[in-house]
Amino acid sequence: MTKIFRDKKRGEIRAVADVSFRCEPGKIFGLLGGNGAGKTTCLRLLATILRPSSGDASVAGFDEVTQPERVRANIGFLSTGTALYERLTARELVEYFGRLHGLSDDVLRPRLDALFAALDMNEFRDGRCGKLSTGMKQKVSIARTIIHDPAVMIFDEPTHGLDVLAARAVVGFIRECRARGKTVIFSTHVMSEMEKLCDTIAIMHQGRIRAEGSLGQLRERFGCEDLEDIFIRVAEGTP
Numbered sequence: 001m002t003k004i005f006r007d008k009k010r011g012e013i014r015a016v017a018d019v020s021f022r023c024e025p026g027k028i029f030g031l032l033g034g035n036g037a038g039k040t041t042c043l044r045l046l047a048t049i050l051r052p053s054s055g056d057a058s059v060a061g062f063d064e065v066t067q068p069e070r071v072r073a074n075i076g077f078l079s080t081g082t083a084l085y086e087r088l089t090a091r092e093l094v095e096y097f098g099r100l101h102g103l104s105d106d107v108l109r110p111r112l113d114a115l116f117a118a119l120d121m122n123e124f125r126d127g128r129c130g131k132l133s134t135g136m137k138q139k140v141s142i143a144r145t146i147i148h149d150p151a152v153m154i155f156d157e158p159t160h161g162l163d164v165l166a167a168r169a170v171v172g173f174i175r176e177c178r179a180r181g182k183t184v185i186f187s188t189h190v191m192s193e194m195e196k197l198c199d200t201i202a203i204m205h206q207g208r209i210r211a212e213g214s215l216g217q218l219r220e221r222f223g224c225e226d227l228e229d230i231f232i233r234v235a236e237g238t239p
Helices: 039-046 068-073 090-100 105-118 134-146 164-179 191-197 215-222 227-236
Strands: 003-007 011-016 027-032 075-078 152-156 183-188 200-205 208-213
Touching: 003 039, 011 039, 027 039, 027 164, 027 191, 039 152, 039 183, 068 075, 075 134, 090 105, 090 134, 105 134, 134 164, 152 164, 164 183, 164 191, 183 191, 191 227, 200 215, 200 227, 208 215, 208 227, 215 227
Parallel strands: 027 183, 027 200, 075 152, 152 183
Antiparallel strands: 003 011, 200 208
16 A cells, blocks of 8 residues: 655645555554654554555455455554543443444343453543543453454554553563454554564565565564664664
């Protein structure tokens, strides 16, 4: 896929340029890159928030250009920029999104209870979103993203701004998604999270995937043990 934006001052901007990859069920595919590398644009293309300038993608077996509604029904997309309605409680907000996805009461109630237990949210389930901490809000965002139990999970920097304990809980939950056979696409600039979570790592720089493989394969290819060193070599174009 390629995504081109046009700016009056800067002209043509290729935010994503000929990016192609594959992620299988029960695997975590990681996009690693600095700010402006194209990670978020790439994930927004997959989530049908943006349309590609050229190219296409198949998500959960559906074409993102010709079948966007089917794609949306089968994904959970967590973005760092998504706000919560502050006057609703955590339970009310997640329940609302469940109803938007057409879940009946007999499906929604046990699903909501299981999610709140898995994410350790029960102590604030009846707290208004406007009064919750950053970590609590992020958990609410995750719960509302996956209340419909989608086959494909897309996480765009899910631990951004979280403290150590909250980030640890989110990382643990992403591992659970893989264990349950979900297809997980995960974006971050945090090296340690990539090392802990991802089966395949793709290093993005200036809108392109410059290197891709397992952590072991990348270490062997670049002769470095440290992922940060590998990233720097890729970004600088060092073979």
